[in-house]
Amino acid sequence: MTADAALPHTDAAQRLRDWLRPHRRVFVLTGAGLSTGSGIPHYRDETGAWQRKPPIEYRAFVGDARARARYWARSFVGWPAFARARPNPGHAALAQWQARTPDTALVTQNVDGLHARAGSRDVIDLHGCLDQVVCLDCGAQRPREAVQAELAARNPDWTGLDAALLPDGDADLEGLAFERFVAPVCEACGGLVKPDVVFFGENVPRPRVAAAQQALAQADAMLVVGSSLMVYSGYRFARAAREAGLPLALLNRGVTRADDIATLKLPADCAATLVAAIGD
Secondary structure (H helix, E strand, C coil), X not given: CCCCCCCCHHHHHHHHHHHHCCCCXXXXXXXXXXXHHXXXXXXXXXXXXXXXXXXXXXXXXXXXXXXXXXXXHHHHHHHHHHHHCCXXXXXXXXXXXXXXXXXXXXXXXXXXXXXXXXXXXXXXXXXXXXXXEEECCCCCEEEHHHHHHHHHXXXXXXXXXXXXXXXXXXXXXXXXXXXXCCCCECCCCXXXXXXXXXXXXXXXXXXXXXXXXXXXXXXXXXXXXXCCCCCHHHHHHHHHHHHCCCCEEEECCCCCCCCCCCCEEXXXXXXXXXXXHHCC
């Protein structure tokens, strides 16, 4: 596959405005490409291929103590930069548009919580949010910031390491003695804890899927922003939209899994296009 030639955002914005004009109930699905303007990198290049090694899988996290320690070490180093990320103009434009068109549904594959911080309401965080940690044994939750403080106290030698931020809030660390890193445990029961997000190989919770499906059933069009849709949890909604006869627009700089079924493809900058097309 090769990426589409990029469109100037002004041209893309005009085409998006024209496409949106007859629709009042739009189902919007966003992905990592929208948050790059907030300093959070994306997973894939413009051909849809992984730019780095894929994220840790759920089976490895729960079954391999060293893999789990490696994950938490990378998360500990990457969290401060991830937590500093702020909504960008693309998030703000969607929040403003949603306020003007209350029947707009917003579903995101991102785990950064930036839509809610930009003012969007009733966001369906399909893959969860990194700002919470959950116990896999008793279900107790804690804020990620509290876990960060615990990790700092248990692992003082890891404080201050400098590494590139990765899409899931962890850092690009390799070749270190990860087995020395002390991973967090549940305060309530001492059980295994993980960020309250969906890892690869883990199912999206059924209530979230059901809420998104209900929103799509009430929509008259679907807009994808900044997602390659290579992950089935997002692609399923694009496919369902077309099977229901809904128009499907894709605003994404590179190749997507739904290119062959879309009714409009806009290979342009997500934030700039949204601001020009729907921002106040």
